[in-house]
Amino acid sequence: GENVEQHPSTLSVQEGDSAVIKCTYSDSASNYFPWYKQELGKGPQLIIDIRSNVGEKKDQRIAVTLNKTAKHFSLHITETQPEDSAVYFCAASKFTSGEKLTFGTGTRLTIIP
Amino acid sequence: GAGVSQSPSNKVTEKGKDVELRCDPISGHTALYWYRQSLGQGLEFLIYFQGNSAPDKSGLPSDRFSAERTGGSVSTLTIQRTQQEDSAVYLCASSAGESYSNQPQHFGDGTRLSIL
Numbered sequence: 001g002e003n004v005e006q007h008p009s010t011l012s013v014q015e016g017d018s019a020v021i022k023c024t025y026s027d028s029a030s031n032y033f034p035w036y037k038q039e040l041g042k043g044p045q046l047i048i049d050i051r052s053n054v055g056e057k058k059d060q061r062i063a064v065t066l067n068k069t070a071k072h073f074s075l076h077i078t079e080t081q082p083e084d085s086a087v088y089f090c091a092a093s094k095f096t097s098g099e100k101l102t103f104g105t106g107t108r109l110t111i112i113p
Numbered sequence: 114g115a116g117v118s119q120s121p122s123n124k125v126t127e128k129g130k131d132v133e134l135r136c137d138p139i140s141g142h143t144a145l146y147w148y149r150q151s152l153g154q155g156l157e158f159l160i161y162f163q164g165n166s167a168p169d170k171s172g173l174p175s176d177r178f179s180a181e182r183t184g185g186s187v188s189t190l191t192i193q194r195t196q197q198e199d200s201a202v203y204l205c206a207s208s209a210g211e212s213y214s215n216q217p218q219h220f221g222d223g224t225r226l227s228i229l
Contacts, residue, residue: 032215043117043204043220044156051215089156099208099215100146100169103156 002027004092006104014112019077021107023090026071030092033073034101035064038087047088048075077109085111115139117221119205125227126195134190134224138207145188146208146218147172147180151201159203162188192226200228 003026013019025033031052036044050057050064050073057064063076077084087108091101118137126132138145147159158172162182173179177195182188192199202225206218 034217041222043222046217046219049217093215099144100158100161100172101218102158105155
């Protein structure tokens with residue numbers, strides 16, 4: 001089955017700097033890659049997603065890049081703010097699996113004011 | 114609009130008891146998923162519903178776990194004879210999910226289950 005690895009497990013950045021979180025996946029048939037933000041006591045919130053026919057997608061301060069050849073995708077957050085502090089999860093899925101998500105192990109992002 | 118609603122938000126029970134967890138998906142969403150989030154295992158898939166049928170139950174960890182969905186809406190996850198290793202946050206997600214369309218999944222805030 002699919003295996004998703006995520007790095008780093010913790011990340012601290014100064015407010016205003018950029019943060020990058022990286023994931024790799026094992027199943028070349030995976031074609032959908034969402035990113036979720038989870039705050040304490042809350043469920044995961046979808047922040048951006050990308051499909052395998054696209055190499056990059058951007059939404060304001062958040063961007064995701066996908067390298068299908070390397071089976072690697074990354075989340076980029078620019079101009080970080082204190083409210084960006086949370087745990088971030090990457091995930092992967094494919095058409096033939098009923099769209100179930102396989103998640104990475106999460107990155108705890110701390111923004112230092 | 115209303116998001117995915119789960120109840121109860123917290124449940125504490127004794128080992129060996131049965132528990133029922135409820136999920137109300139976003140109105141009109143045909144696909145519904147249960148996941149489990151625990152410290153040692155991260156976020157794990159349990160079961161997927163399309164309408165009232167469950168084409169993928171591969172993530173249910175044992176026959177003590179079952180789930181049903183009625184009327185294409187509300188779903189209940191039942192754990193029988195609970196064990197301490199069942200302690201986790203149980204998350205429900207729904208999507209507009211016509212099959213094979215990779216529609217975004219939206220999560221509820223989960224039920225935190227603690228087995229004493």
